[in-house]
Amino acid sequence: MRVDIGNALDRVATPGVPEDALDRLDDRVADAHARIEEGRANNEHGYESLNLPHTVDTDEIRAAVEPFDDSEYLLNVGIGGSALGAATLSAALDSDVEAYYLDNVDPEWVESIIDDVDLSKTAVNVVSRSGTTAETLSNFLVVREAMESAGVDWTERTWVTTGEAGNLRDLADKHDLPSLKVPDGVPGRFSVLSTVGLAAAALQGHDIDAIVEGAAAAEADLAPSLYESPAYAYGAIAYALDVRGAGINAMMPYEESLETFAEWYAQLWAESLGKDGLGQTPVRALGATDQHSQLQLYRAGPNDKMVTLVRAADREDTPIPETDLEGLSYLGGSSLGELLDAEFEATEASLAAADLPNVRIEIDSVDEYGLGELLYSMEAATVLAGELYDVDTFVQPAVEWGKKAARGLLGGGDFEEADAVAEKTTLTIE
């Protein structure tokens, strides 16, 4: 993986980072790297995530999903980090298994998916690190009832991925379900390279060892200098731009297969760094599509953002037939890939021409190795940025308020947060 930060320098962009400031920041990167390595060596909570290339047991994962290798469908029931990593891999890689990610509780959407699959040929993976997430447990109960109604023995088609204890662990023990453990020291948003992300990938026939090899290559690049580590270069430059005013980071892959990656990145970046009034807001974008959508704001709106452009050096291509359409003959004989690359580079240059900071991330190809490299690098970049912001990267206390309010509204306990809902200020226009 390569990261080009040239268009983030102050001689190109505003806000931009002076090269002498980057050199000074590199001293802080060295200190942060030492802290990260200490956390990894001691398997400290969160830092343990960066050890996964050496600790994940891919044989165990393949064995756990082997009983389901006749499946034509996968229903992954989980939310947040218990869905987005596996969904990123599914979206990026081809498989004969049709995978669905039930990571919301919109009833019409859930019912439409259950109707779309043949439950007798479906593997259900219920994923929850805590085992208490309302959306996940509710969707599981709905799916289980649908299987029972269809005369399918759900215990024959379900595996569980969860922590040491909790509702799902009890369910697995009670019904003797195949189960995989979510590593204790790995927060959900950092769990794609663990049982959480790789079991679904294995069921879909993907080479999870190649994913881990790519992650290991990114790990090998971690160094006490941003100039030696693409992952740290990205984490450092994004932090440096944020503290200079680029409070928004548009993650804009120029690969349709990486659209879900941008969604995964948004949770990783926001839930890790959004603390104590700090944190850069991730925006999910897609090239070339958003050139015809958000780019107007990026170029001519407030200079309060950076754009991260991601692409693969190699991809399959499709020729564009010759044409005599007025003004479009230049396209004939070219290819869609050449057009996409031209638009990537044109957008990159257009942002620089508008003084808007942007960073280029390039992987060799969107395959298992390239995905492992990209995902691990973004995790390492996030951990580094967390050290530079000096926030607690691996917790997410701010999400608990809403959970308690919702639980109180449903009669799940007496929570003052639920009382606050009733006190809403209203000014309704109809």
Ligand SMILES: O=P(O)(O)OC[C@H]1O[C@](O)(CO)[C@@H](O)[C@@H]1O
């Ligand atoms: O895996 P669990 O415990 O169901 O949590 C799902 C998601 O919910 C969160 O805990 C936030 O509520 C995320 O950090 C996590 O990825």
